[in-house]
Amino acid sequence: MHWGTIAIRGLWPAAFLMTGATTLALLARTLDDAGSGGTFRTMADWIFIAGWIAAAAWSVLFVLRLRRWEAGKGPFCRSCAGPTGFVQQGRVVFGQRLADYRRCYNCGRTTPELL
Structure with a gap:
């Protein structure tokens, strides 16, 4: 870490x-x-x-x-197991809304918020 x-x-x-x-x-x-x-x-x-x-x-x-x-x-990052931030809304691409996600405080990658 x-x-x-x-x-x-x-x-x-x-x-x-x-x-x-x-x-x-x-x-x-x-x-x-x-x-x-x-x-x-x-x-x-x-x-x-x-x-x-x-x-x-x-x-x-x-x-x-x-x-x-x-x-x-x-919640934790799926890549590095680090702590993640708050839930952010997914972007809209070609009329489809992507999944909500959290950004890792350690590696900076996004992790989808799975229900």
Whole structure:
């Protein structure tokens, strides 16, 4: 298993949320320093807190899914037996909808979701 690859593929949304929330909070605080009476300062605090809470929730959800996979109860890749992500809808090709699938966090291949 490539644990670094699994962590990067599973936690990039949380890192994006943290970066985006911090950037928006700093931007709102900069707008408040321009002189708007303190409304943007309060909004900046809430943006920062909400973004970091959402990122923490995503990280906890990823770790719980990883622990479930380690216990043998979670979905796994048919190629490398690595943990897989959320179910994604299959594409439509020539009017036919393909099977839903999960993408492996380890090798990046797709695994069809079989019922």
